[in-house]
Amino acid sequence: MSDFKNYTNADVAANRELIEGHVKEILKLIGENIEREGLLDTPARVTRMFEEIFAGYSIDPKDVIGVTFDENHEELVIVKDIVYYSQCEHHMAPFFGKIHIGYIPSGKIAGLSKFARLVDAVTRRLQVQERITSDIADILEEVLQPHGVMVVVEGEHLCMCARGVKKYGSKTVTSAVRGNFKTNSALRSEFLALIKE
Numbered sequence: 001m002s003d004f005k006n007y008t009n010a011d012v013a014a015n016r017e018l019i020e021g022h023v024k025e026i027l028k029l030i031g032e033n034i035e036r037e038g039l040l041d042t043p044a045r046v047t048r049m050f051e052e053i054f055a056g057y058s059i060d061p062k063d064v065i066g067v068t069f070d071e072n073h074e075e076l077v078i079v080k081d082i083v084y085y086s087q088c089e090h091h092m093a094p095f096f097g098k099i100h101i102g103y104i105p106s107g108k109i110a111g112l113s114k115f116a117r118l119v120d121a122v123t124r125r126l127q128v129q130e131r132i133t134s135d136i137a138d139i140l141e142e143v144l145q146p147h148g149v150m151v152v153v154e155g156e157h158l159c160m161c162a163r164g165v166k167k168y169g170s171k172t173v174t175s176a177v178r179g180n181f182k183t184n185s186a187l188r189s190e191f192l193a194l195i196k197e
Helices: 009-029 042-053 113-123 129-144 185-196
Strands: 068-070 077-088 094-104 108-110 148-157 172-179
Touching (some): 077 113, 077 129, 077 148, 094 129, 094 185, 108 129, 113 129, 129 148, 129 172, 148 185
Antiparallel strands (some): 068 108, 077 094, 094 148
C-alpha cells in the first residue's frame, strides 16, 4: 500500500502564498501577461482549486472508514458507480471515471457513504489508476478484514485524450482482487455481472 504523507489544513494554508507565486511564474514562463484582467485573480483561483482537488493529502484514507458495525452478514456487498476525479502524477492532467467496490464481510461492515469518502481520500492526490485500485483494496482489507475484496476502476485520462496520442474516449480498466475473490471465479463473475447492470 502507498505511503500516504498527510498534511494538515494549517500546512495547506501556510503554503497558499507560495503556490500563488509559483502559478504566477508559470504563467509568465508560458508567455502570458499576468497583469491582464482575466489573469489577475488566476493564481488565487488555481491555489483554491489545488486545495480542493488535492484534499486527499490532508486525510488518512484508513480513517475515513470510521466506525465499523458488527454484523453477521457474510454475503456480497457492492457499492458501484462511485464517480471520482484525480490528477495523473506524470503530467498533472485530470483523469476521471467510476469505481466499483465489492466485499464479503467477515463480521464487520462499514457505512455505505464511507466507500465514497475512501475513494475521495485516495484519488484526490497525484495518482496513477493502478495505485488507486490496489490502495482501495488494501485499505479495505486491512480495516474491515473481510473474506474478500474486489475493486474495479474505470478511467478516462486526459494525458492520453487531450495530448500525446490524442485518443479521445479510450478508457483504462484496472482491477484488484483479495481473499475469496482471488480464489473463487464464480464470485468474481457475479461481481462483474452485477456492476454491469
